[in-house]
Amino acid sequence: MTLYGFARSAVNAVLKPIYRYEVIGRENFPKEGGVLLCANHIDNLDPPVVGITAPRPVYFMAKEELFNVPVLGKLLPKIHAFPVKRGMSDREALRNGLKIIKEGNVLGLFPEGTRSKNGELGKGLAGAGFFALRSSAEVVPCAIIGPYKPFRKIKVVYGKPINIQELRDRKASAEETTDMIMNEIRTLIDAYR
Template identity: 35%
Template sequence: MSLVGRPEWPVERLWLWRLGFPLVRWVATTLLPITAVGRENLPRSGGYMLVANHVSWQDPFWIEFALGVRIRYMTKTEIFRYPIVGWVIRAIGNFPVRRGESDRQALETALRVLEAGQPLGYFPEGTRNKAGRLRRAKPGVAFLARRSGKPLVPVAITGSAAAGIRIPPRADMLVRVGRPFTLADLGPPGMTDQALADAIMRRVADLLPDEMKGQYAPVH
């Protein structure tokens, strides 16, 4: 297991992830098995944006456990205010973002993470959707993709909302990885950020069962 790119930006205690991730992953996936499909679609080098649906606070962890790669995530600022939780979140390489406003520092950090060749996890809906059905994507995902010029990788996770330890273990969770794409693959130049965000989210919806497509369900 290796961390692609330089870990020094942003300056975080990534040693905690390096030391603890293999053991934590083994324990977690033994107690609660998770199936990964399409892992071969992940780029082997260079930064990329991993865009996914978001139904549970556990999603970032389970996606990492399933794919076996270190993913840097933007995490809402409020989480960092909890002494122990905030320390752990920062120690594994996540960085704060102020939701609901323009956060230039978070944007610059995200761009540097991608430039350093590290995967960046991004939930285009902006927050968890406990109902499990996709909400409309916010335009920020397109803005960041445009600024970075990096490829995007669609990911769908199912089963995390009801995750729990069971005896015997059952493989109820599934992570599906689609093929990488760029903004140029989504349509002609001049598309608005919102139109691009919708097109990005449709790539995620294509990996989900019909009952979870929500806003992006096909119109019959």
């Protein structure tokens, strides 16, 4: 078993009894090929919860500062995380993300860029649209419906892949593409809340 597989099993064993998450729409997830997985962001537990509920391994961007923490910095790359400098355009992180997709893997993003303070869906940043337009990834929306309270169920909903070919064909902006992705996430939240 890989370290990723071991970490996934260990985190699941700890979180599942506490948050009793219900996973909906796992069948919507493409079985192969590059995927851009875009989820809302309501808690620090979102990355591990998405990582253990998605049917395929997920690669996440993590803020660069985490890679400077002694043990954590060495562990993060082994569990499919790579650094991003926040608050600026990080070309290296963008290249890494595109490479992950091109190699047929799943890139997980939280388009809002930070946790929601009130649990409501915020505005998405252009990065999600950038990855969607610059790759041939299937774009899967994901809604995390909380709040995270011990022994209360949360829902993780995977929607059908979003058809963004028309946006690619007419060279739409990254902002417009991100808005479309965020609308799909909002639709899932409204449908399953």
